[in-house]
Amino acid sequence: xxxxxxxxxxxxxxxxxxxxxxxxxxxxxxxxxxxxxxxxxxxxxxxxxxxxxxxxxxxxxxxxxxxxxxxxxxxxxxxxxxxxxxxxxxxxxxxxxxxxxxxxxxxxxxxxxxxxxxxxxxxxxxxxxxxxxxxxxxxxxxxxxxxxxxxxxxxxxxxxxxxxxxxxxxxxxxxxxxxxxxxxxxxxxxxxxxxxxxxxxxxxxxxxxxxxxxxxxxxxxxxxxxxxxxxxxxxxxxxxxxxxxxxxxxxxxxxxxxxxxxxxxxxxxxxxxxxxxxxxxxxxxxxxxxxxxxxxxxxxxxxxxxxxxxxxxxxxxxxxxxxxxxxxxxxxxxxxxxxxxxxxxxxxxxxxxxxxxxxxx
Numbered sequence: 001x002x003x004x005x006x007x008x009x010x011x012x013x014x015x016x017x018x019x020x021x022x023x024x025x026x027x028x029x030x031x032x033x034x035x036x037x038x039x040x041x042x043x044x045x046x047x048x049x050x051x052x053x054x055x056x057x058x059x060x061x062x063x064x065x066x067x068x069x070x071x072x073x074x075x076x077x078x079x080x081x082x083x084x085x086x087x088x089x090x091x092x093x094x095x096x097x098x099x100x101x102x103x104x105x106x107x108x109x110x111x112x113x114x115x116x117x118x119x120x121x122x123x124x125x126x127x128x129x130x131x132x133x134x135x136x137x138x139x140x141x142x143x144x145x146x147x148x149x150x151x152x153x154x155x156x157x158x159x160x161x162x163x164x165x166x167x168x169x170x171x172x173x174x175x176x177x178x179x180x181x182x183x184x185x186x187x188x189x190x191x192x193x194x195x196x197x198x199x200x201x202x203x204x205x206x207x208x209x210x211x212x213x214x215x216x217x218x219x220x221x222x223x224x225x226x227x228x229x230x231x232x233x234x235x236x237x238x239x240x241x242x243x244x245x246x247x248x249x250x251x252x253x254x255x256x257x258x259x260x261x262x263x264x265x266x267x268x269x270x271x272x273x274x275x276x277x278x279x280x281x282x283x284x285x286x287x288x289x290x291x292x293x294x295x296x297x298x299x300x301x302x303x304x305x306x307x308x309x310x311x312x313x314x315x316x317x318x319x320x321x322x323x324x325x326x327x328x329x330x331x332x333x334x335x336x337x338x339x340x341x342x343x344x345x346x347x348x349x350x351x352x353x354x355x356x357x358x359x360x361x
Contacts, residue, residue, distance in 0.1 A: 011028065012292070013094035013095065016270055021039065022041050023039035024041075025182070026184070030187075031161070034102065034139035034140050036136070036137055042110050042133060048070055048112065048125060053067035070109075074116055099151055105137070105138055108137070109134040111129070142156050143155070169194060172185060177283070178281075193211070205221040205254070218258045220256075220257055220324075223251065224251050224316065226284075226310060229312050229313045233309055239305060251282070251283070253318065255329070263275065265282075266311075269285075272288055278350075279336055279337055285310070311352075314353075319359060322360035341353040341354040342354050
């Protein structure tokens with residue numbers, strides 16, 4: 001919980017979970033009694049007849065030996081998505097962020113309600129009327145309790161509704177560029193929409209239409225496979241674990257269009273706080289630190305080696321797509337990109353961007 005503090009970070013974790021589930025729509029509604037989170041995807045269920053999910057031994061419908069969603073969410077650190085290539089959540093700890101606002105989360109999906117009690121470790125299950133999608137009910141932890149004491153967590157403040165709506169609304173402006181499934185996200189306060197965004201993906205990029213301001217962002221998004229960089233560096237032979245982990249080899253960059261400027265960040269599908277020092281966002285299946293705020297770029301293990309290969313791939317992507325980028329940007333904006341690349345020529349990690357830019361130029 002210490003690494004996942006903040007309502008904005010909690011929103012990112014829940015956005016990621018919905019996107020991983022294949023949801024198209026997601027809604028946060030901050031009410032007087034708690035936060036209600038709904039999306040139009042449904043939980044997987046093994047039938048919940050056994051304490052341990054049988055899918056861990058027999059495999060799920062895709063053949064992966066991982067617990068169903070209900071079993072996975074009831075076990076902290078279950079790592080149920082660690083070997084799933086189409087999943088961005090890998091660590092099984094993101095959902096713990098909700099305990100900063102609630103004692104007993106309640107999950108409803110496919111006609112099942114599950115209440116989680118972190119103190120006893122026991123989930124209370126019952127059948128409910130089936131509805132479309134999934135609902136999380138997170139009652140405010142506004143009263144002192146044994147659970148608050150046990151997890152060393154503060155009570156939710158009196159103004160939690162206002163603060164949460166503000167922080168979650170801010171998150172929408174930086175977190176949605178590299179998601180794969182979500183098409184709309186809403187932030188509500190007692191049922192009334194406070195902020196929303198419509199996500200439209202095209203062959204050349206993505207458009208984000210924000211409400212109620214009707215502001216639109218357009219991003220040029222380009223992608224490249226990292227398999228040649230991985231092979232050149234012999235990563236799979238040097239680090240056997242990497243091949244087992246089945247990380248995605250796709251690397252993408254996002255460059256703002258229609259007059260928008262940006263302070264580039266590294267994304268592990270959702271934004272970290274790790275700056276690229278260029279007017280370009282870089283997204284890859286990075287290994288982030290547990291707090292998700294930075295990626296691993298120290299040590300001699302496979303995580304650093306993989307991350308550096310992904311960044312090098314992004315540099316090659318700029319070289320490969322040099323003409324497209326040049327033709328898409330104004331001369332001044334293109335100059336800014338070249339200047340930023342030049343300023344990184346002596347950087348330990350990002351120096352390859354100047355090499356790629358100058359070679360292509």
